[in-house]
Amino acid sequence: DQQVKQNSPSLSVQEGRISILNCDYTNSMFDYFLWYKKYPAEGPTFLISISSIKDKNEDGRFTVFLNKSAKHLSLHIVPSQPGDSAVYFCAARVASGGSYIPTFGRGTSLIVHP
């Protein structure tokens, strides 16, 4: 049973426009959420995170929004650039016995067209 769901396997966006990647979760105990970016044949790199006590976190072109009542978070990229083309993973964490082990979604492949 997937606790973190990224229901869109892929997203195609024009350069300069906004990219919105979505993530839903089922475990209300999750207290920290992270987004990672991954290029083919490379390891993921951390992009941005948000604590459950906040509803928005912004870092340059990247903004993450958290809607706890809907158990939904989204990553906005504005403006989108061709170099943003990658797979984006949403991850959520719950402090379970102090392990802080994150659960990952299956990823969304973003393609930004020039």
Place this chain on the structure above:
Amino acid sequence: DGGITQSPKYLFRKEGQNVTLSCEQNLNHDAMYWYRQDPGQGLRLIYYSQIVNDFQKGDIAEGYSVSREKKESFPLTVTSAQKNPTAFYLCASSVTGGSYEQYFGPGTRLTVT
């Protein structure tokens, strides 16, 4: 430079052979992890370790084994008992507790024929 190294980048083995994947970090992180990535499956946790000489099974530990004899090193052995070993394997490390992110290595592509 600080980071995580995985070697080799590509690894080929015959079915029935055990193979060990290397993971080394110089970030002074206590926690280390092994993930497996298959197409459309995201990242699935194999094993993790929060401290030297201790490790825990993840979601898909069957057919794998690990050791954590040194803080910097967390090798993963893919045994012949693993039914579908061909995959992309990722090692990661992090600080423990609090708000943190994981740092990932470049990955090892294992192909078993």
